[in-house]
Structures are given as C-alpha cells and as structure tokens.
Amino acid sequence: MSSTLAEVPSKAETKARVARVFIDGEAGTTGLGIRERLAGRADLEIRSIDPAKRKDPAARKAMMEEVDLVILCLPDEAAKETVALADELGASAPRLLDASTAHRVAEGWAYGFAELAPGQREAIAAAKRVANPGCYPTGGIALIRPLVDAGLVPADHPISVNAVSGYSGGGKGMIELFEGGKGNSFELYGLGFEHKHLPELQAYARLTRRPIFIPSVGNFRQGMLVSVPLHLATLPGRPSPSDLEAALKAHYAADGQVTVVAASPGDRLEPEALNETDLMELRVYGRGDQALLVARLDNLGKGASGAAVQNAEIMLGLDPRG
Incomplete structure (x- = not known):
C-alpha cells in the first residue's frame, strides 16, 4: 500500500496561483x-x-487536464472508470482524491487519515493518489491503531467493533427511504460479516485477525458513534483503562481535529453532538478489567466531506484556515 509520489508545490508556488x-x-x-x-x-x-457532458469521457478528460486535483465522489465502479481516464492522460493527469471505497487498500494509493501515524500527513502531501477513509473505519482505526502501535493490544487480538450512524451514510436510496417516512427506528445490518469497510478497518488498524464489525443505522440524518469493548485481563500486561487513555492522548497530542475527552460513568453519549463539524472525540470508559473505547464524529464531517477537505488542503499545500 505504498503511495505514488508527486511534486509537492512550495509555499511560494501555492501563493503564486x-x-x-x-x-x-x-x-x-x-x-x-x-x-x-x-x-x-x-x-x-x-x-x-x-451536466449534459458529465458522462462524456472526452469532456471529463479535458476537464481533468485543466485542474490540479480531482475529488471523486462516485460509486466504486464509476470511480475506477475515472481513474482509468486519468491514466490515459499520462504526465498531464491531475492528482486524485477518491472518496469511494474502490482504492482504500489499493497499491499506489495513500490512505487519507492524516492522524493515523507519524509521517502520514507527509505521505498524503506527497502522494499522487489519496483514498479518503470510510466513516466507520475512521472511528475504529482512531481507537485501535494507537493501542496496537503502543503494544497494548496485540495485532492478533480478537476485536469487535460496534457502530451506529445516521441514515445519510447509506447513500441516496437509504436517505430517500428514511426521509420518506419508511425507515425503521433502528436497524442492524452487515450481518453477513462482509461489510465493505472491513478491509480498510483491518489493514490500517494493523490487525492480523479479521475483526467482527456489525454496523447499525438510526432514524436520524447524521452523526456516529463507534465503540470497541475490551477485556483487559486478556491483554498482555493487563493494562488499565487509564493506560489506554494515556496511549491515545500521547498519539493525538499534537492534533486539533482528533481529541481525547475525559470519560465519566454518568455520561449519556448521543451521536449527533459533533454534527456540522470536522472533529472527532475519543473516550475510554472502564471498570476493573473491562473497558469500552468510543469515538464520536459526524459521518458527513470527519467521516466524509470534512476529511476530504482536510486531505485536499494537505495535497495542495493550502492553509486549513482558508
């Protein structure tokens, strides 16, 4: 999963055009x-x-030759077709940022989660092609990867990830269903254990054992909670909940979009608190040898459009303040 490098514009070049x-x-x-x-x-x-030419390959190729970055907000197969068109442009091809699932674990694409690990932001800045993360994996990876890297959770540990999202994460069909008054109050889905987000969740959390991932959808438009339960007595060294929290704080100490928030047993977490923001909050709850890791984010913010804008700014060398 190495990335293809591109020339990164200098600050002077960015200001000049x-x-x-x-x-x-x-x-x-x-x-x-x-x-x-x-x-x-x-x-x-x-x-x-x-709009009349949006499916015309010649018109799309001409557009791609004129720009610095193409952001793909397409179904997987359509995204692959656009990448094939870009390949035909050779040296004239723009940089690509793909928000679909198509290239998240593909060779030659950098993974667009800047907070993933030291050096990831630089990898995104230098990449010719970047895959925007999925909403569910963003929360799961944010919770698990630092603990695996710190040696607190073994890569082969049995992990379960539970999550609930607003219906906007399900695409046009689900949005129409719920906004047409035909959606249920709550649904579990992905019960075939083959959700399309599983490959990236496993790969970028650095898990060698396939995790159990069962998502759900609630009858609200947007917002997300992702949780990971842990039996601490099964982990090497039997870490405490405070050990897990300390590892997360150390990992995200320098970043403003992902923060570790103090957890209280009396909390009542609801998924919509960060809607219309590009932030993600992480919490660690625990008692005795049991712990629950929780990520809260807007599935349309840090889980989709907000992450894409962050990646675009990094790729183009732009000031995140606009």
Missing part, C-alpha cells in the same frame, strides 16, 4: 458537503463540468 479543483460527483451528499466547505475560498477555484 490558485489551485484548481474538480469535484466529480458534486451533486451527491459527499460532493455537496465538500463544495460547501470549499466555497468562497480565495486560494482555490472549483471547476464544474456541463
């Missing part, structure tokens, strides 16, 4: 969120294609 961005699939939920976040910025220009 405006970055040009094409959002392929800008009318979808993620595309709209990205466009809203980028609107009005003086350091970039958003290019759009004539």
Whole structure:
C-alpha cells in the first residue's frame, strides 16, 4: 500500500496561483458537503463540468487536464472508470482524491487519515493518489491503531467493533427511504460479516485477525458513534483503562481535529453532538478489567466531506484556515 509520489508545490508556488479543483460527483451528499466547505475560498477555484457532458469521457478528460486535483465522489465502479481516464492522460493527469471505497487498500494509493501515524500527513502531501477513509473505519482505526502501535493490544487480538450512524451514510436510496417516512427506528445490518469497510478497518488498524464489525443505522440524518469493548485481563500486561487513555492522548497530542475527552460513568453519549463539524472525540470508559473505547464524529464531517477537505488542503499545500 505504498503511495505514488508527486511534486509537492512550495509555499511560494501555492501563493503564486490558485489551485484548481474538480469535484466529480458534486451533486451527491459527499460532493455537496465538500463544495460547501470549499466555497468562497480565495486560494482555490472549483471547476464544474456541463451536466449534459458529465458522462462524456472526452469532456471529463479535458476537464481533468485543466485542474490540479480531482475529488471523486462516485460509486466504486464509476470511480475506477475515472481513474482509468486519468491514466490515459499520462504526465498531464491531475492528482486524485477518491472518496469511494474502490482504492482504500489499493497499491499506489495513500490512505487519507492524516492522524493515523507519524509521517502520514507527509505521505498524503506527497502522494499522487489519496483514498479518503470510510466513516466507520475512521472511528475504529482512531481507537485501535494507537493501542496496537503502543503494544497494548496485540495485532492478533480478537476485536469487535460496534457502530451506529445516521441514515445519510447509506447513500441516496437509504436517505430517500428514511426521509420518506419508511425507515425503521433502528436497524442492524452487515450481518453477513462482509461489510465493505472491513478491509480498510483491518489493514490500517494493523490487525492480523479479521475483526467482527456489525454496523447499525438510526432514524436520524447524521452523526456516529463507534465503540470497541475490551477485556483487559486478556491483554498482555493487563493494562488499565487509564493506560489506554494515556496511549491515545500521547498519539493525538499534537492534533486539533482528533481529541481525547475525559470519560465519566454518568455520561449519556448521543451521536449527533459533533454534527456540522470536522472533529472527532475519543473516550475510554472502564471498570476493573473491562473497558469500552468510543469515538464520536459526524459521518458527513470527519467521516466524509470534512476529511476530504482536510486531505485536499494537505495535497495542495493550502492553509486549513482558508
């Protein structure tokens, strides 16, 4: 899963010109969120294609030749088709940021979770192609990877990840179902143990044993909770909940988007508290030899459009303050 390197613009070059961005699939939920976040910025220009030509390969290739970055907000197969068009451009191809599932564990693509590990932000900055993380894996990986890297959780430890998301994470069909008043109050799904987010969750959490991942959806538009229960007596050294919290704090000490929040047994966590932000909160609950790790985020923010904007800023060398 190495990344293909590209020339990174210097600060002087970035100031000298405006970055040009094409959002392929800008009318979808993620595309709209990205466009809203980028609107009005003086350091970039958003290019759009004539809607009548959005499926015309020649028109799309011409657009790609004119821009610095293409953000793919497309179904997996359509994203692969766009990447194939970019391949045909050779040296004229723009950099690509793919928000689909298609390339998250693909060779030649950097994983777009800047807080993943030391050096990941630099890898994104230098990559020609970056895969935006999935919403569920963002929470799960954020909780698990630092503990694996710190040696507190073995890579082959049996891990279960539970999560609930607002219905906006299910795409157009699920949104229409729920907003049409036909959605259930709560649903478990992915009960075939083959959810499409499993490969990246396992790969970037550095787990050698396939985790159990059972997602769910609630009858609310957006917001997400991801939780990981642990029996501490089964872990090497029998770490305490405070040991786990300390490891997370050490990992995320320098980052402002991911924060470790003090947990209280009296908390009542609901998934919508971070909606319309690009933040993620991590908590560790525990008693005796049991612990629960919890991540809270907006599935359309840090879990989708917000992460894409963060990656675009890193790739283009832009000031995150706009």
